[in-house]
Amino acid sequence: MRLFHAPHCGSQAAAIVINELGLACDIVRTNFSDRTELLKHNPQGKVPTLVLDNGQVLTECAVVMQYLADQKPEGGLLPRVGTWERYKTLEAVNFVATEIYQTLSVFWVKDISEETRTFHKAITTRKLEVLNSILGRTPYLAGNQYTIADIYCYVVISWTKDLGLDMGRFPAILGYCERLGTRPAIARTVAADMGK
Numbered sequence: 132m133r134l135f136h137a138p139h140c141g142s143q144a145a146a147i148v149i150n151e152l153g154l155a156c157d158i159v160r161t162n163f164s165d166r167t168e169l170l171k172h173n174p175q176g177k178v179p180t181l182v183l184d185n186g187q188v189l190t191e192c193a194v195v196m197q198y199l200a201d202q203k204p205e206g207g208l209l210p211r212v213g214t215w216e217r218y219k220t221l222e223a224v225n226f227v228a229t230e231i232y233q234t235l236s237v238f239w240v241k242d243i244s245e246e247t248r249t250f251h252k253a254i255t256t257r258k259l260e261v262l263n264s265i266l267g268r269t270p271y272l273a274g275n276q277y278t279i280a281d282i283y284c285y286v287v288i289s290w291t292k293d294l295g296l297d298m299g300r301f302p303a304i305l306g307y308c309e310r311l312g313t314r315p316a317i318a319r320t321v322a323a324d325m326g327k
């Protein structure tokens with residue numbers, strides 16, 4: 132398998148899953164200024180793009196992570212099909228994708244006005260309050276088990292650093308991210324993305 136990935140993108144979550152599970156998958160760090168190879172597999176030219184050994188292609192981070200985790204179910208990052216825990220994990224993945232990621236994505240729109248930025252900061256703060264309250268009750272997003280939802284959440288929350296949000300209001304989120312950041316697979320992936 133090959134994963135097209137770029138630092139500071141959601142694809143970092145897929146790269147972490149690969150490293151957590153020790154999957155046989157080349158992680159191809161993509162330079163968006165030359166997408167020749169990526170465009171051969173994904174006409175959208177976006178990451179993550181996962182190319183299987185048989186040439187089939189899978190995109191959409193939330194789904195790519197599920198596929199990767201299912202390659203090694205004993206790794207425990209995604210509970211087995213049919214279990215309640217699996218649905219709770221997918222609920223958490225969807226929460227990150229739609230409530231947090233999509234809210235933050237507004238900040239990357241070019242030439243966003245100051246008024247829109249302030250408005251979206253308020254919306255983001257309300258979403259982060261919900262996340263903070265969940266993480267105040269359970270050690271991981273879907274309960275007691277570390278799953279792909281946590282990996283995704285960790286990556287998405289790392290994007291809040293430069294947004295001028297008062298993250299000090301969310302001690303449970305900060306403590307959780309600090310804890311996750313010490314996991315070897317996360318630390319290794321982040322360091323590699325920073326060229327270390």
Ligand SMILES: N[C@@H](CCC(=O)N[C@@H](CS)C(=O)NCC(=O)O)C(=O)O
Nearest residue numbers: 140141176177178179190191192193
């Ligand atoms: N809905 C997709 C979004 C993928 C996406 O927008 N990826 C960004 C990551 S930075 C990208 O590749 N952007 C490059 C571009 O839009 O040109 C997902 O969740 O995986």
